[in-house]
Amino acid sequence: DTGVSQDPRHKITKRGQNVTFRCDPISEHNRLYWYRQTLGQGPEFLTYFQNEAQLEKSRLLSDRFSAERPKGSFSTLEIQRTEQGDSAMYLCASSSDWARDEQFFGPGTRLTVL
Amino acid sequence: DQQVKQNSPSLSVQEGRISILNCDYTNSMFDYFLWYKKYPAEGPTFLISISSIKDKNEDGRFTVFLNKSAKHLSLHIVPSQPGDSAVYFCAASARASGGSNYKLTFGKGTLLTVNP
Numbered sequence: 001d002t003g004v005s006q007d008p009r010h011k012i013t014k015r016g017q018n019v020t021f022r023c024d025p026i027s028e029h030n031r032l033y034w035y036r037q038t039l040g041q042g043p044e045f046l047t048y049f050q051n052e053a054q055l056e057k058s059r060l061l062s063d064r065f066s067a068e069r070p071k072g073s074f075s076t077l078e079i080q081r082t083e084q085g086d087s088a089m090y091l092c093a094s095s096s097d098w099a100r101d102e103q104f105f106g107p108g109t110r111l112t113v114l
Numbered sequence: 115d116q117q118v119k120q121n122s123p124s125l126s127v128q129e130g131r132i133s134i135l136n137c138d139y140t141n142s143m144f145d146y147f148l149w150y151k152k153y154p155a156e157g158p159t160f161l162i163s164i165s166s167i168k169d170k171n172e173d174g175r176f177t178v179f180l181n182k183s184a185k186h187l188s189l190h191i192v193p194s195q196p197g198d199s200a201v202y203f204c205a206a207s208a209r210a211s212g213g214s215n216y217k218l219t220f221g222k223g224t225l226l227t228v229n230p
Contacts, residue, residue: 101146
Protein backbone atom coordinates (compact mmCIF):
# COMPACT_ATOMS: atom_id res chain seq x y z
CA ASP A 1 0.00 0.00 0.00
CA THR A 2 1.55 3.30 -1.05
CA GLY A 3 -0.93 5.63 0.65
CA VAL A 4 -0.50 7.72 3.78
CA SER A 5 -0.59 5.59 6.91
CA GLN A 6 -1.19 6.62 10.50
CA ASP A 7 -0.69 4.77 13.72
CA PRO A 8 -2.52 4.14 15.96
CA ARG A 9 -5.98 4.40 14.44
CA HIS A 10 -7.56 4.87 17.85
CA LYS A 11 -6.17 6.06 21.17
CA ILE A 12 -7.99 6.34 24.48
CA THR A 13 -6.12 8.04 27.25
CA LYS A 14 -6.72 9.65 30.61
CA ARG A 15 -6.48 13.36 31.11
CA GLY A 16 -2.94 14.42 31.90
CA GLN A 17 -1.25 11.60 30.01
CA ASN A 18 1.07 12.10 27.04
CA VAL A 19 0.28 10.59 23.65
CA THR A 20 2.26 10.28 20.43
CA PHE A 21 0.94 9.65 16.94
CA ARG A 22 2.88 8.60 13.88
CA CYS A 23 2.36 9.42 10.22
CA ASP A 24 4.09 7.78 7.27
CA PRO A 25 3.54 9.87 4.13
CA ILE A 26 3.66 8.70 0.56
CA SER A 27 7.34 7.98 0.03
CA GLU A 28 8.17 10.58 -2.63
CA HIS A 29 6.18 13.38 -0.98
CA ASN A 30 8.32 16.02 0.70
CA ARG A 31 5.41 18.05 2.09
CA LEU A 32 3.61 16.85 5.21
CA TYR A 33 0.66 18.40 7.03
CA TRP A 34 -1.15 17.71 10.28
CA TYR A 35 -4.82 18.64 10.65
CA ARG A 36 -7.32 18.19 13.44
CA GLN A 37 -11.00 17.46 12.93
CA THR A 38 -13.63 17.72 15.64
CA LEU A 39 -17.25 16.61 15.41
CA GLY A 40 -19.26 18.61 12.89
CA GLN A 41 -16.24 20.54 11.66
CA GLY A 42 -13.92 20.28 8.71
CA PRO A 43 -10.24 19.53 9.16
CA GLU A 44 -8.27 22.44 10.66
CA PHE A 45 -4.62 23.04 9.84
CA LEU A 46 -2.13 22.42 12.65
CA THR A 47 1.36 22.37 11.17
CA TYR A 48 3.38 21.92 7.97
CA PHE A 49 6.72 20.33 7.16
CA GLN A 50 8.75 20.67 4.03
CA ASN A 51 11.22 17.81 4.23
CA GLU A 52 12.46 17.92 7.84
CA ALA A 53 11.81 21.62 8.40
CA GLN A 54 8.68 22.66 10.29
CA LEU A 55 7.75 25.82 8.42
CA GLU A 56 4.44 26.83 9.93
CA LYS A 57 2.42 26.19 13.08
CA SER A 58 -1.18 27.18 13.64
CA ARG A 59 -2.36 29.10 16.71
CA LEU A 60 -4.29 25.90 17.49
CA LEU A 61 -0.99 24.21 18.29
CA SER A 62 -0.48 25.08 21.94
CA ASP A 63 2.79 24.57 23.80
CA ARG A 64 1.59 21.10 24.78
CA PHE A 65 1.80 20.00 21.17
CA SER A 66 5.02 19.19 19.38
CA ALA A 67 5.63 17.72 15.96
CA GLU A 68 8.75 16.38 14.36
CA ARG A 69 9.80 14.97 11.05
CA PRO A 70 13.33 13.62 11.45
CA LYS A 71 15.12 12.95 8.18
CA GLY A 72 12.13 14.23 6.25
CA SER A 73 10.37 10.89 6.24
CA PHE A 74 7.77 9.91 8.86
CA SER A 75 6.40 12.45 11.30
CA THR A 76 5.26 12.29 14.92
CA LEU A 77 2.79 14.48 16.75
CA GLU A 78 3.02 14.47 20.54
CA ILE A 79 0.48 15.92 22.93
CA GLN A 80 1.63 16.38 26.49
CA ARG A 81 -0.69 16.58 29.51
CA THR A 82 -3.75 15.80 27.41
CA GLU A 83 -7.01 17.61 28.10
CA GLN A 84 -10.55 16.57 27.23
CA GLY A 85 -10.63 19.32 24.60
CA ASP A 86 -7.87 17.49 22.73
CA SER A 87 -10.33 14.74 21.81
CA ALA A 88 -10.51 14.80 18.02
CA MET A 89 -9.47 13.05 14.83
CA TYR A 90 -5.86 13.87 13.96
CA LEU A 91 -5.25 13.69 10.22
CA CYS A 92 -1.96 13.60 8.40
CA ALA A 93 -1.63 14.54 4.74
CA SER A 94 1.22 14.67 2.26
CA SER A 95 1.80 16.19 -1.14
CA SER A 96 4.54 16.47 -3.74
CA ASP A 97 6.24 19.50 -5.24
CA TRP A 98 4.65 18.89 -8.64
CA ALA A 99 1.09 18.64 -7.26
CA ARG A 100 1.35 20.80 -4.19
CA ASP A 101 -2.33 21.49 -3.71
CA GLU A 102 -3.50 17.91 -3.93
CA GLN A 103 -2.98 16.59 -0.46
CA PHE A 104 -3.42 12.90 0.19
CA PHE A 105 -4.82 12.14 3.61
CA GLY A 106 -4.28 9.20 5.91
CA PRO A 107 -7.13 7.48 7.76
CA GLY A 108 -6.53 9.54 10.87
CA THR A 109 -5.95 8.79 14.56
CA ARG A 110 -9.03 9.20 16.73
CA LEU A 111 -8.03 10.45 20.18
CA THR A 112 -10.40 10.20 23.12
CA VAL A 113 -9.32 11.84 26.37
CA LEU A 114 -11.30 10.66 29.39
CA ASP B 115 -14.39 33.03 11.71
CA GLN B 116 -15.32 30.57 8.98
CA GLN B 117 -13.47 31.53 5.81
CA VAL B 118 -14.99 28.62 3.87
CA LYS B 119 -18.68 28.00 4.40
CA GLN B 120 -20.86 25.09 3.43
CA ASN B 121 -24.28 26.17 4.57
CA SER B 122 -26.11 22.93 3.85
CA PRO B 123 -25.23 20.27 6.43
CA SER B 124 -27.00 17.61 4.38
CA LEU B 125 -28.46 16.91 0.95
CA SER B 126 -30.59 14.00 -0.22
CA VAL B 127 -31.08 13.14 -3.92
CA GLN B 128 -32.43 10.27 -5.96
CA GLU B 129 -30.11 8.00 -7.89
CA GLY B 130 -29.62 9.25 -11.44
CA ARG B 131 -30.43 12.86 -10.58
CA ILE B 132 -28.04 15.76 -10.24
CA SER B 133 -26.43 16.57 -6.89
CA ILE B 134 -25.36 20.18 -6.37
CA LEU B 135 -23.18 21.02 -3.40
CA ASN B 136 -22.44 24.64 -2.64
CA CYS B 137 -19.57 26.46 -1.00
CA ASP B 138 -18.89 30.12 -0.24
CA TYR B 139 -15.65 31.74 0.83
CA THR B 140 -14.75 35.08 2.32
CA ASN B 141 -10.97 35.31 1.94
CA SER B 142 -10.15 37.01 -1.36
CA MET B 143 -6.59 35.63 -1.15
CA PHE B 144 -7.86 32.12 -1.89
CA ASP B 145 -6.91 31.19 -5.42
CA TYR B 146 -7.25 27.43 -5.56
CA PHE B 147 -10.23 25.36 -4.56
CA LEU B 148 -10.69 21.65 -3.99
CA TRP B 149 -13.42 19.19 -3.17
CA TYR B 150 -12.77 16.20 -0.98
CA LYS B 151 -15.02 13.24 -0.28
CA LYS B 152 -14.97 11.45 3.07
CA TYR B 153 -16.41 8.09 4.02
CA PRO B 154 -16.77 7.14 7.70
CA ALA B 155 -13.54 5.91 9.33
CA GLU B 156 -11.45 7.07 6.37
CA GLY B 157 -9.48 10.20 5.63
CA PRO B 158 -10.70 12.72 3.04
CA THR B 159 -10.09 11.72 -0.57
CA PHE B 160 -9.30 14.32 -3.22
CA LEU B 161 -12.03 14.59 -5.83
CA ILE B 162 -11.58 17.60 -8.09
CA SER B 163 -10.03 21.06 -8.02
CA ILE B 164 -10.16 24.40 -9.80
CA SER B 165 -7.82 27.34 -10.09
CA SER B 166 -9.16 30.87 -9.74
CA ILE B 167 -8.19 31.59 -13.35
CA LYS B 168 -10.88 29.16 -14.51
CA ASP B 169 -14.61 29.09 -14.02
CA LYS B 170 -15.24 25.42 -14.70
CA ASN B 171 -13.43 22.11 -14.41
CA GLU B 172 -14.89 18.77 -15.35
CA ASP B 173 -13.83 15.23 -14.56
CA GLY B 174 -16.23 12.51 -15.55
CA ARG B 175 -19.43 12.83 -13.56
CA PHE B 176 -17.99 15.66 -11.47
CA THR B 177 -17.93 19.34 -12.45
CA VAL B 178 -16.83 22.24 -10.30
CA PHE B 179 -17.98 25.77 -11.09
CA LEU B 180 -16.32 28.88 -9.69
CA ASN B 181 -17.89 32.35 -9.52
CA LYS B 182 -15.10 34.60 -8.29
CA SER B 183 -17.15 37.75 -8.10
CA ALA B 184 -19.65 36.01 -5.83
CA LYS B 185 -16.95 34.07 -3.99
CA HIS B 186 -18.96 30.95 -4.62
CA LEU B 187 -18.25 27.51 -5.96
CA SER B 188 -20.36 24.47 -6.54
CA LEU B 189 -19.83 20.78 -7.22
CA HIS B 190 -22.21 19.05 -9.61
CA ILE B 191 -22.45 15.28 -9.69
CA VAL B 192 -24.34 13.86 -12.67
CA PRO B 193 -25.72 11.26 -12.55
CA SER B 194 -25.64 10.65 -8.81
CA GLN B 195 -24.99 7.09 -7.64
CA PRO B 196 -25.57 5.47 -4.23
CA GLY B 197 -21.78 5.06 -3.88
CA ASP B 198 -21.48 8.84 -3.93
CA SER B 199 -23.08 8.97 -0.48
CA ALA B 200 -20.44 10.56 1.73
CA VAL B 201 -19.46 13.84 3.38
CA TYR B 202 -18.15 16.37 0.86
CA PHE B 203 -15.72 19.05 1.99
CA CYS B 204 -14.92 22.22 0.13
CA ALA B 205 -11.36 23.46 0.70
CA ALA B 206 -9.31 26.45 -0.39
CA SER B 207 -5.70 27.51 -0.45
CA ALA B 208 -3.92 30.81 -1.01
CA ARG B 209 -1.12 29.71 -3.34
CA ALA B 210 0.17 33.11 -4.33
CA SER B 211 0.35 34.54 -0.82
CA GLY B 212 1.02 31.41 1.20
CA GLY B 213 4.71 31.06 0.49
CA SER B 214 5.66 27.41 0.25
CA ASN B 215 2.81 26.37 2.51
CA TYR B 216 -0.20 25.15 0.60
CA LYS B 217 -2.29 24.55 3.69
CA LEU B 218 -5.97 23.98 3.11
CA THR B 219 -8.87 25.74 4.80
CA PHE B 220 -11.92 23.50 4.90
CA GLY B 221 -15.65 24.05 5.21
CA LYS B 222 -17.71 22.03 7.67
CA GLY B 223 -18.86 19.58 5.04
CA THR B 224 -22.15 18.47 3.49
CA LEU B 225 -23.49 14.96 3.97
CA LEU B 226 -24.77 13.72 0.61
CA THR B 227 -27.18 10.80 0.60
CA VAL B 228 -28.07 9.27 -2.76
CA ASN B 229 -31.16 7.11 -2.49
CA PRO B 230 -31.59 4.10 -4.82
